Amino acid sequence: MIENDHLRSNELLSHMKEPPKRVDYQRLLSLGRELLIAIGENPDREGLQETPRRWADSWREFIEYDPGVTETTFSSRTTGQMVCVSGIRVSSLCEHHLLPFWCDVSIGYFPHENVLGLSKFARIAHQFAHQLQLQEQLGQQIADEVSRITGSENVAVVLKGEHLCMTTRGIRTPGKMVSSVMRGIFHSKSEARMEFLQLI
Template sequence: MDHAHNNGFNRQNRQNGHDEQLVNFEVLAKKVDYPRLLELGRELLIAIGEDPDREGLLETPRRWADSWREFIEYDPGKTETCFDSMAVDQMVCVSGLRVSSLCEHHMLPFWCDVAIGYIADNKILGLSKFARIAHQFAHRLQLQERLGQQIADEITRITGTENVAVVLKGEHLCMTSRGIRTPGKMTSSVMRGVFRSESETRMEFLRLIE
């Protein structure tokens, strides 16, 4: 059960469904063409009526290319560390994770506060790995709804549990700096397993991450 809403948890049909093939991160990183980025940075300045040779803009194409390379080639490090545990049927929650990404529709930044929960089944994911997983999928052209789905998929893949919940509260520059130019936050959620089928479990998770 995946949700997207501005106020409350209203059901919405998923776009680019849960079963879509995930972007291969290693292949994505290899596609960065840094010299071409430098050229495009200069061309972009010219296209918007600027002089790339004036003082203040001489290093802008390089800085712009560097920021793209850093964004795309981000290395999350090891994300698959799990520990054997006696914990069975215990809810594990991590909240307050802050990630930044780029909207694939406008290539403008958005920021999300991420909360993740799962029901432990003899395996506990290392605490730092939650942030690494969230950042791994944020460092690409992205949609907030799909980001939540991919985080949930990865938690399931690593821990083996289908009982996973992810909530994201995002602020999108494409809404605040263009179009209606109105500040606001979008909340989306992914609820699977008992988080979907059992309202008490779902409500407990939502209370814990408040």
């Protein structure tokens, strides 16, 4: 009964979050058409007539993404147990070049009084990926949110990303970027940090 009450209160709180961003869809349609003209294309030719709409749709889908309920927790009956979730893949856009990047996200934490619902890890990761981003900032935001919802300061996040701003422009060389956030026991205790890294 207590768990159900806690679950309901968290779901109510999740609906009180600030409303999602909204794009100016009509302006996006105009910009898509202008972009084609700016690169020397004819937006009225066959093959491009629907491109501004598709482009506007993709931006709207990206920016207005709704992760759903992210704050579902359950009372924890165990303490001192590390929880790890790995293999979460998210896509985002580099805020420096407006080019895509994607990351495989791994999250670990030591529950305090509550454990986070399993699907919520992916929802949290996607929530912060759907904006203009930096990989380092994305990791920090995921860690902040997991810590806020669970009440645990012992949170670790590792991201392994590939960025098109590196592979398709500039140096044009494939490469993986790895970034990590280690807080609480993951920062202070090498044993916990190594166990997490081995598990993921």
